[in-house]
Amino acid sequence: MNSKLLRKLPKVDELLMDERITEAAQGLLREQAVDAVRAAVEAVRREVLKAQEPLEEAFVSYEAIVEKAVAAVRYSHIKSLRRVINGTGVVLHTNLGRAKLSPAAMKAVAEVADKYSTLEYDPVKGGRGSRHVHVEKIIERITGAEAAMVVNNNAAATTICLAALGRGREIIISRGELVEIGGSFRVPEIMEESGAHLVEVGTTNKTRAADYRAGIGENTGAVMKVHTSNYKIIGFTEEVPLKELAELGHEAGLPVIYDMGSGLMISLRDYGIEEPTVREAMADGADVVLFSGDKLLGGPQGGVIIGKKKYIDMMKAHPLARILRVDKMTLAAMEATFREYYDDDNAREKIPVLAMLTRSNAELKKEAEKLLATIRQLAPEIGAGVCCTEDVVGGGSAPAAVLDGFGVAVECAGLSAKELEKKLREGELPVISRINHDQVLLDVRTLTADEYELIAARLREIDEELQA
Numbered sequence: 001m002n003s004k005l006l007r008k009l010p011k012v013d014e015l016l017m018d019e020r021i022t023e024a025a026q027g028l029l030r031e032q033a034v035d036a037v038r039a040a041v042e043a044v045r046r047e048v049l050k051a052q053e054p055l056e057e058a059f060v061s062y063e064a065i066v067e068k069a070v071a072a073v074r075y076s077h078i079k080s081l082r083r084v085i086n087g088t089g090v091v092l093h094t095n096l097g098r099a100k101l102s103p104a105a106m107k108a109v110a111e112v113a114d115k116y117s118t119l120e121y122d123p124v125k126g127g128r129g130s131r132h133v134h135v136e137k138i139i140e141r142i143t144g145a146e147a148a149m150v151v152n153n154n155a156a157a158t159t160i161c162l163a164a165l166g167r168g169r170e171i172i173i174s175r176g177e178l179v180e181i182g183g184s185f186r187v188p189e190i191m192e193e194s195g196a197h198l199v200e201v202g203t204t205n206k207t208r209a210a211d212y213r214a215g216i217g218e219n220t221g222a223v224m225k226v227h228t229s230n231y232k233i234i235g236f237t238e239e240v241p242l243k244e245l246a247e248l249g250h251e252a253g254l255p256v257i258y259d260m261g262s263g264l265m266i267s268l269r270d271y272g273i274e275e276p277t278v279r280e281a282m283a284d285g286a287d288v289v290l291f292s293g294d295k296l297l298g299g300p301q302g303g304v305i306i307g308k309k310k311y312i313d314m315m316k317a318h319p320l321a322r323i324l325r326v327d328k329m330t331l332a333a334m335e336a337t338f339r340e341y342y343d344d345d346n347a348r349e350k351i352p353v354l355a356m357l358t359r360s361n362a363e364l365k366k367e368a369e370k371l372l373a374t375i376r377q378l379a380p381e382i383g384a385g386v387c388c389t390e391d392v393v394g395g396g397s398a399p400a401a402v403l404d405g406f407g408v409a410v411e412c413a414g415l416s417a418k419e420l421e422k423k424l425r426e427g428e429l430p431v432i433s434r435i436n437h438d439q440v441l442l443d444v445r446t447l448t449a450d451e452y453e454l455i456a457a458r459l460r461e462i463d464e465e466l467q468a
């Protein structure tokens with residue numbers, strides 16, 4: 001009914017010559033600006049066609065479209081994958097990129113990205129080298145394992161491990177460990193995908209050694225334990241500890257695989273985080289241990305596989321190894337991350353994940369006061385006050401651990417908590433907060449001091465937009 005209006009829509013070429021649009025397009029390639037303008041015109045065209053009521057001619061006026069096109073052109077300056085400010089207090093936030101890299105890891109990534117490298121070159125021999133040596137030796141040294149391998153992520157590590165050790169054979173696993181671990185990674189599906197057959201033993205809440213024994217048969221390839229790192233069954237439960245399971249597996253002559261999820265290298269028990277360390281898992285007798293690179297290890301996305309050389313060699317020889325191999329930037333970041341672990345104190349200081357999880361209460365309180373002072377100074381109209389928080393590790397790690405933290409609760413006259421939370425995350429540099437007791441909360445555990453001013457500036461902007 002409004003199709004007559006379509007003829008009135010300004011042409012893209014005409015719009016592109018408008019001064020307001022050329023100005024907004026400064027710094028963009030021409031095709032980017034064309035795309036943005038075209039998309040803005042298209043959006044109006046669709047609205048016109050969809051409208052059930054007659055529309056005013058002003059709807060398609062030149063001025064109305066220019067306004068929309070300028071907004072679209074401005075928006076196309078912003079990258080889709082970009083920085084955010086994490087004010088949630090969740091250190092391993094899966095949606096926000098999990099682990100932040102250490103300065104050394106970042107530098108290593110930049111160096112191999114920007115320059116040629118020894119990726120598959122041995123400068124001593126003067127010829128072809130292996131891309132795997134860069135991380136394997138150091139992982140063996142730091143974990144004490146006989147052999148090591150790195151693939152794309154822990155899901156890939158599980159897949160190649162089961163494909164190499166369990167294809168066409170049975171893998172014994174407890175029903176209580178057939179879990180889904182974020183992003184639709186389902187342990188049973190991955191297992192089936194690898195060509196291994198799952199033999200579920202026990203029940204959801206209780207699995208005993210006798211259940212495993214009864215499950216083992218002629219065609220059993222391995223016994224597997226999955227650390228149910230993202231949830232906890234409490235109450236009437238029983239599971240077989242890794243150590244006992246390893247003994248049981250070895251008696252039957254079977255390899256024992258342990259998927260531990262978070263690769264915690266140094267104990268954080270003193271900080272309220274009850275997760276087993278990689279060395280403990282090895283000491284308990286697991287033959288193969290799998291973990292993520294970007295959870296508690298604090299490195300890049302990756303799946304680290306360590307254990308007996310015999311089994312790791314089987315995985316390296318598997319065709320999936322080529323498919324799941326990591327790129328040079330991952331290798332660079334992984335090597336640099338493991339190098340920080342020669343010394344525990346050094347790792348706690350240099351690896352951001354560990355530094356954030358071990359920040360003292362006194363320090364967090366002081367930081368919250370600094371953030372508050374910055375907000376009061378730069379955005380005096382914003383209501384703000386320091387408050388206590390309860391933080392979680394995130395990323396499916398240590399689900400039961402609650403860390404005491406500090407934050408700043410903020411409010412803006414005329415906006416509900418939900419509206420303020422939305423405005424904070426919709427800026428060019430999204431500030432991600434959380435809502436607690438109907439208040440917007442900025443938790444300082446995951447913030448750095450240089451972000452305080454950016455947060456305050458955004459709050460001020462929001463307040464000014466409201467006044468205008």
Ligand SMILES: *Cc1c(COP(=O)(O)O)cnc(C)c1O
Nearest residue numbers: 153154155181227229260261292
């Ligand atoms: C997180 C997790 C995975 C998946 O790891 P990705 O590196 O994200 O692929 C697998 N198993 C366990 C036990 C986990 O906690």
